[in-house]
Amino acid sequence: MSLLAITYLVIALIGLAFLALTVLIGEIADIFDVGDDGIGPFNGKVIAVALTAFGATGLLMTFFRVPVLWGALAAAGSGLAFGLAAWLLVALLYRQQATTEFSLRDLLGRTGEVTVPIAADHPGYVVISGPTGTRQYLARSSRGIPIPAGQLVRVSSLAGTVLLVEPLQPATLVEGPDARGETR
Known part of the structure; x- marks a missing residue:
C-alpha cells in the first residue's frame, strides 16, 4: 500500500472515529460551530462526514490508479459534496426539534x-x-x-x-x- 493510500485511509478513519464520537457522546467540536441558532458548516458531524468522504474517495482513487491530481480533486469534491449534504441534513433535523422556549x-x-x-x-x-x-x-x-x-x-x-x-x-x-x- 502506497504512502498516499495510507494517508487517505488514516484521514477516513479519523473522520469515521470523530463521527462515531460525536454521535455517541454528543457534540465535541461545537466550539467551531459558527451557527448562532442552528447548525453551522463547522459542526462536528459535518466535518467528520467531510473528512470520511475525502479519505474514502482518495483511497478509492489510489486503488483504481487514478492520477494523483485527479484523485485529490475527486477526494476534495467528494468531501465538499458529502459535507454539504451532511450540513443540510443535520440542519433539517435540528429545525425539526420542538422547542419549549417561552416567555x-x-x-x-x-x-x-x-x-x-x-x-x-x-x-x-x-x-x-x-x-x-x-x-x-x-x-x-x-x-x-x-x-x-x-x-x-x-x-x-x-x-x-x-x-x-x-x-x-x-x-x-x-x-x-x-x-x-x-x-x-
Missing part, C-alpha cells in the same frame, strides 16, 4: 378565562392557550376591580411572574376560539 411576554395581548375569581386586592387564576399549550397563570386585575370566574380577560401587562389582566367587554369580543379552544 411570559408572549402572553401580552392574549385572551384568557378566569378560573379562580380575582379579588380587587388578591390574585386569582387565568387559563390561557399559548404557544406551549393551555396553562393556568396567577393573575391580578390591572384596574383593581374584582373579576369573576368565567369572565374573559386580556393580558395587559406583567408584574414579575403575575399577569395583569383586564376584563373584556361583550362589545370587544371577537368570534374565534376562547381560552379552552371552543368557538364562541
Whole structure:
C-alpha cells in the first residue's frame, strides 16, 4: 500500500472515529460551530462526514490508479459534496426539534378565562392557550376591580411572574376560539 493510500485511509478513519464520537457522546467540536441558532458548516458531524468522504474517495482513487491530481480533486469534491449534504441534513433535523422556549411576554395581548375569581386586592387564576399549550397563570386585575370566574380577560401587562389582566367587554369580543379552544 502506497504512502498516499495510507494517508487517505488514516484521514477516513479519523473522520469515521470523530463521527462515531460525536454521535455517541454528543457534540465535541461545537466550539467551531459558527451557527448562532442552528447548525453551522463547522459542526462536528459535518466535518467528520467531510473528512470520511475525502479519505474514502482518495483511497478509492489510489486503488483504481487514478492520477494523483485527479484523485485529490475527486477526494476534495467528494468531501465538499458529502459535507454539504451532511450540513443540510443535520440542519433539517435540528429545525425539526420542538422547542419549549417561552416567555411570559408572549402572553401580552392574549385572551384568557378566569378560573379562580380575582379579588380587587388578591390574585386569582387565568387559563390561557399559548404557544406551549393551555396553562393556568396567577393573575391580578390591572384596574383593581374584582373579576369573576368565567369572565374573559386580556393580558395587559406583567408584574414579575403575575399577569395583569383586564376584563373584556361583550362589545370587544371577537368570534374565534376562547381560552379552552371552543368557538364562541
